[in-house]
Amino acid sequence: RPHTQGDAQFLEDESTKIFARKVADHYSARSNQTLEEREASPIIHLKKLNNWIKSVLIQLYTRRGDAVLDLACGKGGDLIKWDKAKIGYYVGIDIAEGSIKDCRTRYNGDADHHQRRKKFSFPARLLCGDCYEIRLDKVLADDAPFDICSCQFALHYSWSTEARARRALANVSALLRPGGIFIGTMPDANVIIKKLRQGCWCPTNLSAITVLTEGLAFGNSVYWIRFDEEFSDKKFKSSSPFGIKYTFHLEDAVDCPEWIVPFQVFQKLAEEYDFELVFAKNSHEFVHEYMKKPEFVELMRRLGALGDGNQDQSTLSADEWEAAYLYMSFVLRKRGQPDKT
């Protein structure tokens, strides 16, 4: 039936909520892996590479005693990285109840995980909530301001509507101190759109996606991306930069709706919320740049993602290295001068 403007708005809000729930349910349902299961993963080296990228970002931009806000913290996979950076306080928030439960277990040092370890040296607050819907400045009024905010592999879930993308940036901006740092890693829209237009297609996954989607999908043995039919003309320029949805499948990791984040639009929007860009780099560029520094080569060697300090993908499979190319990292700084104290 034809609906009024009001109905359309309501329907859009409802479907946005349904997708946010889909994402939350997907991550909630993912159980903790044993060390053996993790090592047997077809993307183990990609996971290690991504951990290296996050560690480098954290080491570059965190100072001893910092107050940290981890948006979409998941199961707390970065807690150890923050501990190594000797932070003073940590707030983690995630929409997936199951992930926050696992994060609490990990923080409390319960023996469910890869290793028993000593307690973390910083106090933490762990919350379940939708970071792109709730006004976090109200919820976290007593915890702010933060010195650094991290949003790893999750900011693209805010790009389903303009309101959510704005809420994400408004939340981070309101909670960071002047001069505070916002770090993140998310899909690289330029790479994804380029691959879609080139029609990069590996037939090994053909059974996983219907033949009808050929031309709207691409991938290899570890991932595939499929756009909705409505984007079949691939003319993203004329459509809204928000709500460009695709389905992302990464072996042993992700299977959910995601949204394109056109980086230039993101940067412009971030400027409205008082952020200036420090840098943005695709993961390949990031590896080449930071593998020039001995301390990060050593970190890579310990994590075991790449071979002994080589700047190539000697232990990552070619397909994992291609999947790494789908991501980029960014660093933004909140305008203003920090207090002298």
Ligand code: SAM
């Ligand atoms: N940041 C963690 C890491 O790097 O290990 C988890 C990354 S995981 C790929 C993406 C996370 O984003 C999931 O834990 C998911 O529940 C969370 N997420 C997605 N949408 C969210 C939202 N609206 N609010 C809070 N968390 C969200």
